[in-house]
Amino acid sequence: MTDNSIETVQCVYFSPTGTTRRTVEAIAEGTGLRMADPIDITLPAPREEWDGSTQGDLLVVGVPVYSGTIPSHPLDSLHRLTGNGRWAVPVAVYGVRSAEDTVGQLSGLLRTRGFRILAAANFVAEHSYSHDKLPLAMGRPNKRDLETAREFGGKIAEKMESHPEELPLESRPLKYGENYRRKREDWPENRRPGSTTRVSDYDEERCIKCNICVESCPSGAIDPEKYAIDDANCIRCFACSRVCPTGVRMTQLSPRAMTFFTDLLDAKKEPEIFI
Structure with missing residues (x-):
């Protein structure tokens, strides 16, 4: 496939509360390319049934950030992908604490599957722990975030048209390794179920x-x-x-978690674009 033959964009995402899905779909819309049916690997059945096949010439792959890394549940599915030199855009979506280097971890995974990284981004979304008494990034991605996502999609299209080249974003290993959250004994002690x-x-x-x-x-x-x-x-x-x-x-x-996240209520975080 040549870069000039890019006609379709396809979203692949793990999105339990829908914020990652909304973000990557806005990015894909912004490219102006024809959108292939999205691949949602959130729920167990479709995640297990998917064989890794994709139709997009360009993939926008999104995951939420859990404890500074990719959640383990979509890992097996993501490892079924085959890039064959196609371009991909990894997107990490986090809830105000920190994206850490999750987008670098996702870039590394996609490169091992044969993709080239064209661009990447960190976007902010309502934190999973957010509720009425702890409104962490409540309502995000908001209208402005989604506009930024579509503008990012436009920049991806411009780069694709003028100077498509590999993004010099360092590939990073998974923060806790492949077994994180798969086996209770492999979790860091302070993050085991029921701890916070x-x-x-x-x-x-x-x-x-x-x-x-x-x-x-x-x-x-x-x-x-x-x-x-x-x-x-x-x-x-x-x-x-x-x-x-x-x-x-x-x-x-827990009281400890409430104290920690309450200190983040005033945190002002904005999307980070790498292109």
């Missing part, structure tokens, strides 16, 4: 048994009959608390 955050206990009287929380869980951690959450499999994305229509599922943080 959890979803509130099931309240049978208030639950309407709509199963929305079960269907939205990216790790299949919610029992579809008893609605109990398997702490060892829960990744603390709090997608269940976002979609619960009765508020039964609530975000609970």
